[in-house]
Amino acid sequence: MVIPHRNEGDFSLRKKWIAALSATIMLSLAAGQYQAGAKHYGERKGDLEIEASEELSLKAQAKRSGQTSLYVIRFEGPIQQEWKDEVESFGIKLGDYLPDYSFVAKLPDRGDLRKVKRLDFVKDIVPFYPVSKVAPQLRKSLGTNREVEVAVVGFDKRVDMRRTVSRIAKDELSGDVEPLKIAKHISVARISGQGLEEVIQSEDVIAVLPVSKRKLHNDRAADIIKADELERTGYTGRGQIIGIADSGLDRGDAEDIHPDLAGQVLSLYAIGRKGDASDLDGHGTHVTASALGTGKASRGRYQGTAPEAKLVFHSMMNEEGELVGDPREIMSQAYEDGARIHSNSWGADDFGDYGLDSYLFDQFLWEHKDMTALVAAGNAGYEGYETIGSPATAKNVIAVGATENDRPRIGGEEADDPDAVADFSSRGPTIDGRLKPDLVAPGSYILSARSLVPDEDAYLQVLDDEYAYNSGTSMATPLLAGGVAQIRQFLREDLDYDDPSAALIKAMLISGADDLDEDMRMQGFGRANLRAAIETDFVDEKEGLLTGEGATYTVEVKDRSKPLAITLAWTDHPPSLAANRALVNDLNLTVTAPDGQTYNGNDFFRYPYDDEVDNLNNVEQVWIPEPDWGTYTVRVKAHNIPHGPQPYAIATSGKITREAQGSHVLKGSLETDRSVNRSDWHTIEAKSEGRLRVNTTWRGGATLSLTLYDDSGMPIAVVSKLKKGKTIALPLPDAGTYQIKIQLDKGYDTTYRMEVNYPDE
Template sequence: MRGKRHAALIGVLVLSLMVGGLPTGAKQQGERRGDLEIEAREGFSLDSRSKAGGETDLVVIQFEGPIEEEWKEEIEDIGIELGDYLPDYSFIAKLSEQGDEKKLKRLSFVKRVVPFYPVNKVAPTLRKSLGTTDEVEVAVIGFDQQVDMNRTLYRAASEESIGDVDSLQNARHISLARMSGEGLEEVIQSEDVIAVIPMPERKLHNDRAAKIIKANKLESAGFTGKGQIIGIADSGLDTGDPDDLHPDFTGRIKSLYAIGRKGDASDLDGHGTHVAGSVLGSGEASDGQYQGMAPEAELVFHSMLTEKGYLKGEVEDILGEAYEDGARIHSDSWGTDDNGDYGLDSFLFDQFLWEHKDMTALVAAGNQGEYGYKTIGSPATAKNVIAVGATENDRPDVGGDEADDPDTVAGFSSRGTTKDGRLKPDIVAPGSYILSARSSVAPEEEFEELFDQYYAYNSGTSMAAPILAGGAAQLRQFLLEEKELDEPSAALIKAMLISGADDLDEDMRLQGFGRANLLQAIETDFVDETDGLVTGEEATFAVEVYERSKPLAITLAWTDYPASLAAKRTLVNNLDLTVTAPSGEKFNGNDFFRYPYDDEVDNLNNVEQVWISRPEKGLYTVSVKGFNVPKGPQPFALATTGKIKEKGGGQHIEQGKLHDDKRSDRYADYSFRAKSEGRLRVYVDWNNHASLSLTLYDSQGDILAIKEIKKRKSLVLPLPEKGRYKIRLELEDGPKVSYKLSMSYPE
């Protein structure tokens, strides 16, 4: 029964993203196209500026190399507070005593300590306003995430130079403020401020004529989004009355929030209703003909459009309420046209997704493609979202030359890279001439063309993102029901979509990793590694390839720690993907463009792929290494069109309780056999403030190491040879504790 269901699913999913008759094949001709630099030169990711600005207690500490947890602990033991991470190998820090800098410079792993001057805090686009009477609207970011930035602003700036100030509810170290350039100059002198950036100007991402798309019926396979809850933030939803909505949403609304206009979630623009129809419209008003991608999913909707026509809402509130209501997929077809910048909304998306690693957010790339490269806007520039560009549809009879080549990226679709050189969009999906639900309260002029009273045409990356969001819900349902995963990570869904994508032989700055193909995505093999890696740690896998006729794709993805808004580059935790072919040839992740394919190492992106158009048959060795993990451990996901045969390491996960009633209950012993020399990694989490220690014994019972365990931090110990070992986890202080222990070792 399960096999028949899977076969039926494959049959219908062939069509699900190849809407309107898109072919399942794609051009696969040698190397990827594009000219991307994936290896940034190491150094401070700060502007080189003069030392104007006087004394400061804020400094940047640069380490000798990839950051070890012990180095951070040693600095914190001195009493120095570490703030945001900056590439490469650096932290902003606050000195508390006069001799702190000398103490730092005596540490063997500290390369240099330099002042973090006020001018380093200001975004380049704001610097021309410094000291003037010009009024600016800004976001001010604080050093300490626990400190309310509002108080800092009122202390730092004079009353006449600062206007409205409002803290973000769920990120109180960030304040939104209106102030003069003179106030801006005053604010950046504060040691509690580390960055000031422009406020985002959000807009809906649709601007091309649209005609038609038919979302496919997936009921026969049973994967229709049933049991999935999808969040959308947009202009509004039809009438805004849950009891009197477009028929395609009847019984589908779990929550409807009006945040742009209090008490009014109606869609006067038409954009939000159209987007929601593409995601999960049931097709009720068309006898099931014009369904969304996940026609049985439920909807959590936030109406953002204000009476003045702009979009209002805090990212943390929108995502947080959707998450609390059960949404694990979120679709966002709006953003700021800020030419590849990592703006405030990008940071806020990354922060929320880092804290909720099972939430997948899909964001429209924008519609500025006609202006060339680096036109993608925030929040699509966030590291942890899936940024979706648009391809043409296959409807030349209604769309003319804007819908006559499904293997072509639409001319309006915004291009990468981001300002710091990262590859965006991640993926593309059909976005021209899309037919979807029509808001009954939006005027006719808001649509490019009407179909009937219930449906209308629109086009843009706004239309591509919800199509893929519905597809992601189908994929997630597949993982829960067919693969029996409890909480598939967003990194896994991203890796599977990217490994399954069709290469269109377009420049990767246009197509990302290709056009989504759900059929190929569900056929990938995968690993969803939740414990993660620390600096210097490595996980290996064996992947077998049985045929040469299809490209081999191996994709590594991880949800990265949010970047500092003071940094020029955004990658924090840097993992490296290396693949060794049966013949011994090596490939580095994202080294696509110039032979050899193992001479450049990506230190910009949190998605890496090895893609081989005509692979050798045989066994490939896949390595994932934690090159630099300053905010770890770093979980990751791996998805491949090959077959994962084995994991190159043993792993035990144990749970238990320790208490001080009896001596024997104060510790627990676990044995394991390492098949080669290497390293043991132990990760322990527990439920209170107890102190634990770990002792490592060899096969003779001799003690090799005794270490204090740090809560939620990995401990790495050398194993000098193959053989049997034992570890003892012991309660040092506290009456009792419940713990979960994970250990990995060579096998």
Template sequence: MSRRVAFSTFLLLFVLIQVGAQHLLAQPAPDSARIRLRTVTFDPLAGEPAIPATRRAVASESSRGAYLVQFRGPVQEVWKAAVQQLGGQLYGYVPDDAFIARLDGATAEQVRALPFVRWVGPYHPAYRLAPELAAASVEAGKIVTVTVQTFPDADLDTLAARVAEWGGTVEGQGANPAAGYVRVALPSDRLNDLTSQDDVLWVEPYFQPVALNDVGGGTIMRANQVRATLGLFGAGQIVAVADTGLDVGTTGAAMSDDFEGRIVQGQALCALSGLRNAWSDLNGHGTHVSGSVLGNGTYSTSHPATHDYTNSFAGVAPEAQLVIQSIDSNGDPSLECIPADIDTSLFTPAYNLGARIHSNSWGGPTGGTQQNPQYGGYTTDSQQADAAMWQHRDLLLLFAAGNSGIDANADGAVDLDSLGSPGTAKNVVTVGASENVRPELPGTWGQSFQGFSAEPIASDLLADNPSGMAAFSSRGPTDDGRIKPDVVAPGTWIISARSHDPNAGTGWRVYNQDYVYMGGTSMATPLTAGAVSLVREWLVRIKNISDPTAALMKAVLLGGAADMSPGQYGNGSKQEVPAARPNNVTGWGRVDLMESLSPPAPRQIWFVDNTTGLATGGTAVYTLTVGTPLAQSAEQAGIGRTARTAGARVTPSPSVLLPAATASPARLLATPALPPEGQPLRSVPAAQPAAPTGP
């Protein structure tokens, strides 16, 4: 919503709907439906695209292969069941109203005859290769590193052996209930052979992720007030951080006192790839972000025994516990040890240790090349993140939006469309960076970063206005039209814990032997993860919800976000933050814990964590009775979505019911007429449009 209205009784309605929506666009009529892939969009009833014979699938009556099955409108569960009863298997969703399926030729004919099936056709090898890999600019014979997605029951060892025969190497593999994944490096002239394998569904370039580099959390996000008024410190919460490691990598006395005694487990994920079997922090990034989440500030002025963290460098949730997952082998910004399947090898192990919040300050481009990267796409990593949250409904993943913001045309306004992956995922909280307040520290955007030569950005200090954005913070939208980031938090001149490993870096500047300054959406993300820890503690301890869903945690967080419009450059042609919310600069705004958890009277918070969910076409109705008239009511919908197929494309419709990402505030319902006092205000429907779920 673009403004707040003071009511005698303010109801912030969180309608949490756990459904398997692939997307929330109004469904096209059957005669206008399309198959929307990243490689091509076409109406199959008007004919398939021209494909060379060598790139087409050959159908067989007896052998099973990959097909596309398109239904006649929003997909019903009984329709999917009918296909499966005939022997077909449905996998990833493809807009509009279609699924990738595994069928043999005879079954394909039977499925084609079903009255609710619009079209059945082969899923050709030509559809399975990302356009940038199919381009003529890819040098023949050049070794390229790619991520391969397969059917979930594919024999990955056999595929790996085939890659070796072609002169390639396998860098990692894994599988979850949705798909199998293999990361391989092979000659580019073997890519067509790779996509011709029956079990291969999608091949995209792999970009090695990089790390996306006090006042911020305690004052601007108002964690200090939440601690003082609600007694929330993160106690009982376990947060996982996947990053470069933690301090000296031990749970013993040598560990930094800011963390000692609260480490559930340290994991050296590089050991899975035969690399470094230690979780010490050779870079310094992981220690800093962990400190922002839950460092207790012992080396500054805090007194944890008395819950006193005032004026210290404690993180937002200083009494939470930590699972640290080291994904760095050599201390440079590139992260060599991201698993091929981040669902089963990264998120699930942390979940099994009790973590219900997972903070990730890393990411990369979504397409293009290293020289000309592209952003905003829905990648395999994005899909895996969504799949993880679909499998674990009470696990909230947070990802940095990226540091790719730039004013490329030097018009004095930061450009849109720079969002990195996995921050393009639907269900995760994607975090951008706002400015901190440390005007005494040096540097302007024009002096410190390339791409900001024009005013008013060039001469603006890096940390002098909490209502301003960090210029480097990546902006949305996603390529399929969703609004991102979800929220922002301070990300410039952030002071936090320093790694005591002798080889560790020192970030932007050294504060002392125990703390350093750093900046980036990397720093905004753990501050937000700490805020989510306090949200979850509030839900569990104060609201008596024993196992809150990720959708509820996200909705509560976003519901209190502070409106930053117009930003720090006024309302003119250089306006930094749009007036409407959500928007592709700040999302719903800057994290504000007091507004999320304890808004000033007479406002109140009312929410429902609907864990049973709705099927396609279902509704849930909530009727509220208020004592005095309201001017408006707000509905916040949290939609738990299954992951879309990575090779699929969603084209925005002009009629969008719920344009925001999962669990984002969806629409403002104005009340045209006020009822008499004591009468029901209105019935607020939580209507769910077409919601095809994964099989």
């Protein structure tokens, strides 16, 4: 769906937003005054590989003999739904997807191997041995007496793994096996290396990985400066609900709480210490007020970025100071209470690894594509690149790094360059090469509400009884979460768009971001700029694409004074925890400039910019520092969609005019009942003679036919058996009106998608 929001009727509505933000771009209202529009016009910086070789991507591969009923079936290329259907017709169960073009499969009868191998679209079948299930960090523990805390992941997502683990390793367990409530195929246990070796022999187990220790992502080693007051903006998060999970919330009582949070709390859950949601650390109160504090205790001087938003809060800290709780359960409760934004200023310093928490975030967000989750990148930046932690390594979250504040008189070198990424901010890429963090926002020396439960040592510095300073990516994350509330309010109130996808929010923020001329492994796509984000034009495509399908749009550029950013983002299917690469559904972005030059998404670093195709990231961008005037053609191609269809969003600093001239997508459904809808009709208007090119895809193994009629109703071309995904060319003898009839001839009910191209100008 294209949302046109640059017409004259929208101008006056947008003016109030722009005026309110004119002095406070890039969240400067929350962390000091920033130089507006500080965009650098050089090339993107970084050293990133975006094109991984096509190989079987397992965390651990083994050459070991033995009997097993688990195999990896490798297909010849991008996954077609009918291939999966045919393999499963043998009674074979397909489990997790593995890059590239593979599935873990359970074969009830090894005799089926020969039948499957004879299928022309099957490239190879290899055993999936037990050692391939173990994360590399656990390998040294196998067979020893050393205890490790692990997550055991089952093959079947409907099966509770607690019984399996308890039965197999009952003498090697320390304590109870705890299943995750909303992901019962995953159980957490403390187990000896001997028991671990027994667990991985089970055909019901697909992966075992370590459980990382979570920590709060504030940086208490930095010096203190006084942050600027948090000013009001034209949009204040009205009508939005933000979920936050953290250490606790002030005294733990919504009726007896810090003045800045009074009346803000819709729900307060105590999951760390049952019945006690108080903030023993002070961290949770600070980050919450940065997002939605009203500033009441300071007469409005120190307020959050969305002071009219409401709150659903989960207190995670237990008696030992540990952060506990299942992210899926936390976000599910927040979602049920109305939250569509979730802010998380915690994680593990596991140096780029895709851990259990990353998987749980991705799984929930795949199932709830309208929830935007933000996660602090971490504060291990002093140790260099590949220091970003889980769950910021999740594909579907917005991972937030931190920039410096602008307070050199107090902070010295640590606060004298607002265009610099803070030294403590964790860097990317992830272990599998993905670009993280996604964005950066102010994170140094943020002044916000303090909890009176801990003593003053909990903060970098205390201002008074109500406010204190802290720094870290923890502080950057809630500021941007409040910004997301502002954007969602803008979409609802100014554009009457109530249900934006998280992919759209991410694409808008990334296309609107200010490039800081830093290495992209430090800054991601840049520093958040709310005004530029709401000025983007966008498409929020919720029906999605299957393998081989595509869509084309045109973007007009009339202003050469700023870079052209075109961003494609999608909420991806969660990966297998046995896989070495996280991307599952692979969309590709291609942009053709008015002069004919082609750009591929994320191909920033090695000229020419059309020789690498990203198969690692679920965000792709084309960024042209000095664009030419004219029309750019934007193409989205579904290269490989094992779990489809795949929705997506596009946001651009240009103007989306419509689907590209001559290129249109026609969709519909066909049913076996002749009295209902066995055929569909579509009308096209050709502006001149030429050819009609049609590429049709559909679900399942149905047989479809296509007939082209002229304006008198006479058939001029008939295709009795369409080939899925293959382009056919049909003659258009003259300009005029034509009708396309598509019909279901054999098979079951199906939905189809036709991409048609013809002369229409």
